[in-house]
Amino acid sequence: MTGSTDQGAYLKEHGQKIEAAAARIEPYIRRTPSLTTDLDERLVLKPECFQVTGSFKARGAFNAMLRLKEAHPDTRGVIAVSSGNHAQALALAARTLGVPALIVIPADANPAKVAATRAQGAEVVQEGVTFANREERMRELKEERGLTLVHPFDNWDIIHGAGTAARELLLDHPDLEAIVTPLGGGGLTCGTILAAKSRNPGLKIFGVEPERADDARQSLEAHRIVALTQAPDTIADGVRTTAIGARNFEVMVERQLIDGIITVSERQIEESLLTSWTRLKVALEPTGALPLAAYLSNRIETRTSTGKVGLVLSGGNANLELVSRLLREGPQAL
Amino acid sequence: MTGSTDQGAYLKEHGQKIEAAAARIEPYIRRTPSLTTDLDERLVLKPECFQVTGSFKARGAFNAMLRLKEAHPDTRGVIAVSSGNHAQALALAARTLGVPALIVIPADANPAKVAATRAQGAEVVQEGVTFANREERMRELKEERGLTLVHPFDNWDIIHGAGTAARELLLDHPDLEAIVTPLGGGGLTCGTILAAKSRNPGLKIFGVEPERADDARQSLEAHRIVALTQAPDTIADGVRTTAIGARNFEVMVERQLIDGIITVSERQIEESLLTSWTRLKVALEPTGALPLAAYLSNRIETRTSTGKVGLVLSGGNANLELVSRLLREGPQAL
Numbered sequence: 001m002t003g004s005t006d007q008g009a010y011l012k013e014h015g016q017k018i019e020a021a022a023a024r025i026e027p028y029i030r031r032t033p034s035l036t037t038d039l040d041e042r043l044v045l046k047p048e049c050f051q052v053t054g055s056f057k058a059r060g061a062f063n064a065m066l067r068l069k070e071a072h073p074d075t076r077g078v079i080a081v082s083s084g085n086h087a088q089a090l091a092l093a094a095r096t097l098g099v100p101a102l103i104v105i106p107a108d109a110n111p112a113k114v115a116a117t118r119a120q121g122a123e124v125v126q127e128g129v130t131f132a133n134r135e136e137r138m139r140e141l142k143e144e145r146g147l148t149l150v151h152p153f154d155n156w157d158i159i160h161g162a163g164t165a166a167r168e169l170l171l172d173h174p175d176l177e178a179i180v181t182p183l184g185g186g187g188l189t190c191g192t193i194l195a196a197k198s199r200n201p202g203l204k205i206f207g208v209e210p211e212r213a214d215d216a217r218q219s220l221e222a223h224r225i226v227a228l229t230q231a232p233d234t235i236a237d238g239v240r241t242t243a244i245g246a247r248n249f250e251v252m253v254e255r256q257l258i259d260g261i262i263t264v265s266e267r268q269i270e271e272s273l274l275t276s277w278t279r280l281k282v283a284l285e286p287t288g289a290l291p292l293a294a295y296l297s298n299r300i301e302t303r304t305s306t307g308k309v310g311l312v313l314s315g316g317n318a319n320l321e322l323v324s325r326l327l328r329e330g331p332q333a334l
Numbered sequence: 335m336t337g338s339t340d341q342g343a344y345l346k347e348h349g350q351k352i353e354a355a356a357a358r359i360e361p362y363i364r365r366t367p368s369l370t371t372d373l374d375e376r377l378v379l380k381p382e383c384f385q386v387t388g389s390f391k392a393r394g395a396f397n398a399m400l401r402l403k404e405a406h407p408d409t410r411g412v413i414a415v416s417s418g419n420h421a422q423a424l425a426l427a428a429r430t431l432g433v434p435a436l437i438v439i440p441a442d443a444n445p446a447k448v449a450a451t452r453a454q455g456a457e458v459v460q461e462g463v464t465f466a467n468r469e470e471r472m473r474e475l476k477e478e479r480g481l482t483l484v485h486p487f488d489n490w491d492i493i494h495g496a497g498t499a500a501r502e503l504l505l506d507h508p509d510l511e512a513i514v515t516p517l518g519g520g521g522l523t524c525g526t527i528l529a530a531k532s533r534n535p536g537l538k539i540f541g542v543e544p545e546r547a548d549d550a551r552q553s554l555e556a557h558r559i560v561a562l563t564q565a566p567d568t569i570a571d572g573v574r575t576t577a578i579g580a581r582n583f584e585v586m587v588e589r590q591l592i593d594g595i596i597t598v599s600e601r602q603i604e605e606s607l608l609t610s611w612t613r614l615k616v617a618l619e620p621t622g623a624l625p626l627a628a629y630l631s632n633r634i635e636t637r638t639s640t641g642k643v644g645l646v647l648s649g650g651n652a653n654l655e656l657v658s659r660l661l662r663e664g665p666q667a668l
Contacts, residue, residue, distance in 0.1 A: 033367030035384055050369055078539035113587040163466040252644040281650035288488045316615035 008157050009203075010255065015198025017156070018163040018191070018294060025062040025161060026054070032165070034172040034310075037280050040306050043295065045177065046169045051314025052121070055238075056165050056188060057089035057152075063161030064150050065093040072148070075099055079147040081138045084118075084238055085315050086152040091122030093112050102147060104138045106131050116171040117319075131231055145236035145252035153185030154245025163191030169310045172200055177307030178300055180291035182314045183207030183216050183261060184239030186248025192312060194259045204259040206300060207252070208290040209233035211270060216244050216252070216259040232310050235322060235333075236269055238287030238314060256286075260301070264293040276313070277323065304316055340566060342535075344589065349532025351490070352497040359396040359495060362386070362430060366499070368506040368644075371614050376642050377629065378510065380503045381616050383650025387454070389572075389622075390499050390522060391423035393488075397495030398484050399427040404480070410432055413481040415472045417443035417451075419649050420486035425456030427465055436481060437563070440465050450651075465565055487519030488579025495524030503644045504533055511641030514625035514632055516542030516575030516648050517550050517595060520582025521596050522649060525574070526646060527591045538593040539628045540634060541586070542624040544568035550578050551595040559583050569667070570623030572605055572648060594635070598627040604665035606630055611646070611657065619652040 006016055010132075028051050034111040035045040048056035068075055077100035080090050087103045094101035099198035100120040105114055106129050118124055129137050142149055152158065165188075179196055183189045189207040196203045209216055213232035217227050234240060244252070269286050272293035276284045280292075291311035294300060300309050325332070353371050371588045382390035402409055411434035414424050428435035435456040439448055439465050441619050450457055463471050476483055484493065499522075500513055513530055517523045523541040530537045543550055547566035561577035568574065578586070583642040586592040598606075603620050606627035610618045614626075625645035628634060634643050659666070 030370060033369070036364060038383070038386060038388070047615075050371070052372060054372070084648045277617050278652075278654060280380075281388065283611050283615040283617050294447065318612075320612060324658045324661035325427070327661070 004302065007255065010178060011194065011198040014160070017160045018167055018195045021063040021160040022164045024066050024166055025059060025164065028062045029058050029167055034169055035265050039279055042306060043312045044169065044173050044308060045280065046165055046312045046313050048165055049282060049284055049288060049310065053085065053092055053313055054317045055085035055089065056086040056162055058092065059164050060158035060161030060187060061086070061089035064071055064155060064157040065097050065099065067157045068148060069099065076146045077101060077334035078150045079104065079189040080150050080152065081134050081150055083113050083195050086319060087117040087122065088120050089116050089171055090122035090150055102141060104129055104141065104208055105278045106132055106134055110151060117125050119155060124237050140251060141317040147209040151312055153187030153244065153268065154247050156247060158187050159191045159194070160246060161191070163189045163195035166195040167194040170196060173308060173310065176203065176310045177304065178204040178206060179310040179312065180206045180208060180279060180294055180300055181312040182239055182287050182290040183209050185241040186244040186252060188312065188314060189258065190248050197257060203303065206262055206294065207258060208262045208264060209293065210236050211263045211265050213239055214263045215264055219244055220253055220261055223253060235266060236287040236290055238285065246249045253258040262294040262299045264290060265296065268293040268297055268334035270326055270333050274331060277327065282313065283316050283318065284313055285315050288313040288315045325327040336341055341589065345528065345532040345535065348494070351494045351657050352501055352529045355397040355494040355570050355601050356498045356501055358400050359393060359498065364390050365523055368503055368589065371665060373613055376640060378503065378507050378642060378644045379498055379541050379614065379616065380644060380647065382499055382648050383616060383622060384619055387419065387422045387426055387545045388522050388649055388651045389419035389423065391419040392426065393493030393498050393522060394492035395420070395423035398489060398491040399431050401491045402482060402563040403431050403433065409428045409458045409482055410614045411436060412481045412484045413438065413472060413476050413557065414484050415468050416484065416486055417447050419651060421451040421456065422454050423575065424452035424484055429455035434476060436479070438468055438475065440468055443490055447500040472565040475544055485579065487521030487585040488581050490581060493581060496522045497523070497529035499646055500526040500529040504530060507642060507644060509642055511636040511638065512538040512540060512633055513541060513644040513646065514540045514628055515646040516573055516574055516621050516624040517543050520574045520578040520586060522646065522648060523592065524582050527585055531591060534628060536666050537636065540594045540596055540628065541592060542596045542598060542628040543573060545597045545599050547573055548597045553588055554595055557587060569600060570624055572619065596628040596633045598624060598631065598665035602631055604628040604660055604667050608660050610662065610666060614648065617652065618647050622647040622649045
């Protein structure tokens, strides 16, 4: 696919794959609503906190698992590294389709998230796993047991599945002028780009990163994948990836299909999280509030000053202590 | 209308008025989504926290104001007693239609709610107003200024407007076997009964009260309107009414159209509020969580054991200190 030089054909091909993904996963996922709010009539929310497992990750996970079962009905199982929403989504998709799933999680991860992954029926390996060696441990286990890797973002099936959220948003609101997504590894952003621009190449797509996790912005500027040297210290734990993937780099940078990468401060993330819980009445996780943070800081350009903006709010599996503190004391980060 | 003895004609007439209300208010209110969740596949939520002003009250307020403007284009204004969601909704509807609104609120009411009502453009009178004399003060001001009372629940236009929420829910999910609503003055419950039973007389409708505010249950048993001697001490501040209205008594008791009144403890309300914020990802106020409390305590009867149940979650204007405490410490009430 990287070899294609015709942008129109590239978008058309990926757009068709997103349509196929939508039909494939339809029995397993939820068509989340598109919400308007009292906050600003220009805004349309796509709250993926209401998705199966509480995040958009179920879309990609079911697409990848259904494709795998189709191609390899006798698969011995899947493996992934994740302590977050991808782990829970993949575990559910695998269990639903009767495939074993092994999730590699660093030993010091949040026990609640480990328990949630186990509750979805996955085997979890934590012993001897650190943030530094987790990819290596995963590859060892993958070889040992003959498992198939389902990468959380550098995987076309995951990207196409993720794109089905923007597809639904545009079916509900074809007049959007821009769509904004959180940007971590790039799966949701690239899926959104391909779903939107295959329908309407003029639609603008923006990705939002915490300032402390701005590797995608750096990669866009440097025109090569820039990796952070350690996991970034941000409350937006869904985008604590150190680098975007090769496929994500291809879509956003090589193909120049992203219209901008916006960075927001920890305080702006806290403020937008509080706004979502108290004014939008949507219980998001910090990562899910990144697009709102960019919008509230007036960073989204549209063709017209009244142009409608869609925000893909990625998930709602929040740290309750953090939310409790925010509700009581307001934003504290500097 | 009270004189009609034919239940079918009674339901048909009110059903038509709810249809007319739906068409009338359509440009002003939001069609809130119907949500399914990971909690229980039998449940369908109607989250009115996403409604204009954050509660279902906007439906009745716009219906009443539009009817008033139609009948009396030269009205001098409207008046109501309320410190909560009705006040905000009526203030917005009046301002939208260019009609003055005067809201009478006891002097010791929550300043945040008073500010929210003023922010919607209403005049607020608090001086010398107490919980005990507020109705009397309202009648004095009504006469002095020649205003029209818009009662929060004992008013057919308010009831028919409130019924449009259940109408939407049934358009989305015609196979529901029961619908559950919070029950305070009875406006939402009666609107839901009339919307549902005019379509399907076999559909069961339940109202939910806090144990500490069980005047409707007492009225149903005694077959007369029983009033509490003082405002009940419940965290569900949207149902702190002391008695249901005459029209509400007519529908629920005289016409025997309610299938059951369920009471829940303060602890059950806290638990269901926490469940809605953390598992359903919907930021409700305590009153909005009453139907969920009844459901979680297995109190909703359906024809079949797998029958689908709709919960009308009335609003999301929550006391943030309460929610912060619940998220941090869990339910505390006994």
